[in-house]
Amino acid sequence: MTDHYIVLSAILFAIGTIGFMTRRNAIVAFMCVxxxxxxxxxxxxxxxxxxxxxxxxxxxxxxxxxxxxxVVVGLAIIVTIFRTxxxxxxxxxxxxxx
Amino acid sequence: xxxxxPVLGTGFFTLAWLLVAVPAAxxxxxxxxxxxxDRWGHFLGTLAPIASFAIGLCYFVQLxxxxxxxxxxxxxxxxxxxxxSWNIRVGLQLDQLSIVFVLLITGVGSLIHVYSIGYMAHDPxxxxxxxxxxxxxxxxxxxxxxxxxxxxxxxxxGVGLASYLLIGFWQERPSxxxxxxKAFVVNRVGDLGMxxxxxxxxxxxxxxxxxxxxxxxxxxxPTLATTLGLLLLLGACGKSAQVPLQSWxxxxxxxxxxxxxxxxxxxxxxxxxxxxxxxxxxxxAAPAASVAVVVVGTVTLLFGAYIGCSKDDIKKVLxxxxxxxxxxxxxxxxxxxxxxxxxxxxxxxxxxxxxxxFLGAGSVMHAMDDxxxxxxxxxxxxxxxxxxxxxxxxxxxxxxxxFFAGFYSKDHIIEAAFHASPVAGVCAxxxxxxxxxxxxxxxxxxxxxxxxxxxxxxxxxxxxxxTIPLIILGAASVVGGLLLNGWITEWLNPAVAGEAETExxxxxxxxxxxxxxxxxxxxxxxxxxxxPQKTVADVQPATRSPFVRAGRRDLYGxxxxxAVFMRPGLRMTNDLLRFDGAVVDGxxxxxxxxxxxxxxxxxxxxxxxxxxxxxxxxxxxxxxGAIILLGRLG
Numbered sequence: 001m002t003d004h005y006i007v008l009s010a011i012l013f014a015i016g017t018i019g020f021m022t023r024r025n026a027i028v029a030f031m032c033v034x035x036x037x038x039x040x041x042x043x044x045x046x047x048x049x050x051x052x053x054x055x056x057x058x059x060x061x062x063x064x065x066x067x068x069x070x071v072v073v074g075l076a077i078i079v080t081i082f083r084t085x086x087x088x089x090x091x092x093x094x095x096x097x098x
Numbered sequence: 099x100x101x102x103x104p105v106l107g108t109g110f111f112t113l114a115w116l117l118v119a120v121p122a123a124x125x126x127x128x129x130x131x132x133x134x135x136d137r138w139g140h141f142l143g144t145l146a147p148i149a150s151f152a153i154g155l156c157y158f159v160q161l162x163x164x165x166x167x168x169x170x171x172x173x174x175x176x177x178x179x180x181x182x183s184w185n186i187r188v189g190l191q192l193d194q195l196s197i198v199f200v201l202l203i204t205g206v207g208s209l210i211h212v213y214s215i216g217y218m219a220h221d222p223x224x225x226x227x228x229x230x231x232x233x234x235x236x237x238x239x240x241x242x243x244x245x246x247x248x249x250x251x252x253x254x255x256g257v258g259l260a261s262y263l264l265i266g267f268w269q270e271r272p273s274x275x276x277x278x279x280k281a282f283v284v285n286r287v288g289d290l291g292m293x294x295x296x297x298x299x300x301x302x303x304x305x306x307x308x309x310x311x312x313x314x315x316x317x318x319x320p321t322l323a324t325t326l327g328l329l330l331l332l333g334a335c336g337k338s339a340q341v342p343l344q345s346w347x348x349x350x351x352x353x354x355x356x357x358x359x360x361x362x363x364x365x366x367x368x369x370x371x372x373x374x375x376x377x378x379x380x381x382x383a384a385p386a387a388s389v390a391v392v393v394v395g396t397v398t399l400l401f402g403a404y405i406g407c408s409k410d411d412i413k414k415v416l417x418x419x420x421x422x423x424x425x426x427x428x429x430x431x432x433x434x435x436x437x438x439x440x441x442x443x444x445x446x447x448x449x450x451x452x453x454x455x456f457l458g459a460g461s462v463m464h465a466m467d468d469x470x471x472x473x474x475x476x477x478x479x480x481x482x483x484x485x486x487x488x489x490x491x492x493x494x495x496x497x498x499x500x501f502f503a504g505f506y507s508k509d510h511i512i513e514a515a516f517h518a519s520p521v522a523g524v525c526a527x528x529x530x531x532x533x534x535x536x537x538x539x540x541x542x543x544x545x546x547x548x549x550x551x552x553x554x555x556x557x558x559x560x561x562x563x564x565t566i567p568l569i570i571l572g573a574a575s576v577v578g579g580l581l582l583n584g585w586i587t588e589w590l591n592p593a594v595a596g597e598a599e600t601e602x603x604x605x606x607x608x609x610x611x612x613x614x615x616x617x618x619x620x621x622x623x624x625x626x627x628x629x630p631q632k633t634v635a636d637v638q639p640a641t642r643s644p645f646v647r648a649g650r651r652d653l654y655g656x657x658x659x660x661a662v663f664m665r666p667g668l669r670m671t672n673d674l675l676r677f678d679g680a681v682v683d684g685x686x687x688x689x690x691x692x693x694x695x696x697x698x699x700x701x702x703x704x705x706x707x708x709x710x711x712x713x714x715x716x717x718x719x720x721x722x723g724a725i726i727l728l729g730r731l732g
Contacts, residue, residue: 021712029708090708097706 005046012039026078026088037067104172114173114190121146122236128229143228144211151204183304191245194593199242206364206453207235209567214356216563234260238365246307247296258285265353277349284346288336295329312379327387338370340398345655351413355460362420363453374431375438391432396525399425403532408649411470412459423448430511433518439587439598444507450578451495454571458489465557472543473636479545481557484565488572495575497534506579513609534620542628550636
């Protein structure tokens with residue numbers, strides 16, 4: 001039973017990773033990050049269930065809190081960049097470099 | 099004869115530090131008080147050495163009243179360095195030798211101070227001048243009163259500093275500034291020997307006090323004793339302007355004339371002789387070093403006399419004669435126990451007549467608008483009667499005219515030299531003849547003959563404040579030898595383990611008669627060339643003679659230093675500079691360049707594209723995961 005959860009988690013994580021690496025839209029990239037976070041949450045909860053311990057679930061709660069905070073800051077940045085540059089492409093926001 | 103071990107001083111003797119403290123405090127006041135002290139500074143500055151002289155006189159009377167065994171008094175002051183096996187105490191030692199020096203330094207020093215009131219009357223920085231003079235006297239007193247070599251070295255360096263400040267007193271003249279620097283640098287060479295000697299003593303005896311060194315020296319290897327002796331001789335050469343460190347003395351004439359008097363008569367150049375006599379135990383244990391002292395003294399006495407013959411600058415002639423006379427003292431000190439007391443005897447009488455003649459030369463310069471060229475003088479005996487008479491007393495003393503001060507002290511040295519080695523004796527004899535020649539030349543060119551004065555010069559006798567010290571010193575030049583002759587050798591012998599014999603006032607020997615004849619010959623030759631009827635050119639005649647040219651150029655002392663030390667030193671510095679630029683800087687800069695090149699390539703990775711960062715991170719995570727997995731499998 002647990003194996004299925006883990007496999008689903010791996011698939012979701014892989015989709016998130018590939019999506020983050022290939023999509024240019026900042027919002028989509030952001031959603032991919034959320035997908036990766038939630039895939040790992042799923043894995044944590046599955047292992048917790050299998051081990052009969054609560055550690056994994058507590059860790060999942062922490063991840064959710066961090067993800068919520070991250071969304072707040074991240075979306076604010078994306079909106080600000082969109083307002084000034086009229087673009088939500090992450091490739092356009094490339095000024096911070098060597 | 100053994101050196102007497104000092105007894106602990108009590109009562110009045112515990113205040114001996116006042117001797118040094120009074121002039122030192124006066125110097126501090128004069129140098130710190132600022133313009134407020136301009137009106138009274140010179141009086142305070144003159145009172146300080148007089149006060150020290152008075153205190154010194156009290157101690158002298160106290161020592162006179164004691165018996166011979168307890169005349170050496172030690173006055174411990176405080177612990178200076180106390181660490182491990184070293185325990186260095188600051189202390190003073192009053193004995194027969196140091197009290198003679200104290201009286202000479204403060205006595206002659208006070209007269210020079212009084213004279214300076216008049217001589218420096220129109221100098222805007224007279225207060226500072228007196229501050230430096232007091233510093234000089236204080237440092238010299240510390241030097242002769244110290245009971246160990248390390249404290250002596252403090253005074254030694256203080257004397258070096260004060261001489262630097264005073265030779266360069268007219269700092270606005272580039273020549274004076276250069277002369278001061280030269281004196282300082284040459285003295286550092288001597289100080290190298292001095293400090294190495296002190297370090298050796300600390301290593302060998304764990305102490306630098308005279309008592310410990312005197313006791314310990316008998317038990318060390320001859321090599322160590324000889325090394326110590328030679329290092330001390332190097333130090334003495336620097337301070338006393340002996341060959342090969344003589345070159346600073348002639349340039350030191352750039353200072354005001356009272357400074358020259360102070361350096362030559364009472365302080366500074368006498369320090370080397372003091373050091374050798376004070377270290378008699380070391381030189382007794384090191385015959386080779388004693389021979390070196392004799393050689394240095396003999397060479398210097400001829401060297402100085404040679405220079406004295408070929409100079410037209412009145413102060414440089416006197417400077418040459420100082421070198422020569424200090425050479426006599428070194429010669430006597432090198433001879434050993436029979437010579438120590440004679441060296442100090444000559445040092446004292448030399449202090450009288452040389453201070454007298456330098457101050458007299460200052461008086462002549464004062465009259466001639468600071469002209470120092472003797473070819474511009476002539477016929478000054480009538481214009482400056484007091485200066486002439488006192489100068490003549492000094493002149494008769496230095497050439498060793500019978501019953502004048504130098505007659506006794508110098509004859510003793512020449513005789514002792516003949517006993518020690520015929521070569522040194524003959525050299526000393528020749529030196530006496532040459533001294534008579536150039537001093538007579540100086541007298542004739544300055545006071546006799548025709549007027550060769552420059553236009554607008556109206557010679558006039560100096561004020562009383564300058565002539566009274568001259569009269570006192572002139573009197574000392576006449577009677578100093580008579581008064582001291584029967585007493586000083588007996589007085590000094592216990593302090594320096596000496597075996598000098600006291601001679602009667604009229605002491606006719608073969609050597610004495612020959613000396614007299616040689617001196618008269620020197621005077622006669624001088625009259626032949628520079629007599630009152632002869633015409634003296636009023637500009638220095640050009641000459642091809644290599645001997646005269648060598649003398650005019652100080653026997654190439656400066657050229658020698660330049661060729662042997664200065665140019666190779668400069669070349670070495672330049673080579674080191676190039677090595678530093680090419681190799682040391684090359685390594686440091688090369689490392690920087692390489693790292694900079696790498697990092698400027700590496701930073702290209704930071705390209706601003708978020709998705710490429712994501713790729714890097716994923717790849718990195720994959721690699722880490724793979725490694726962990728492989729680890730698990732393995």
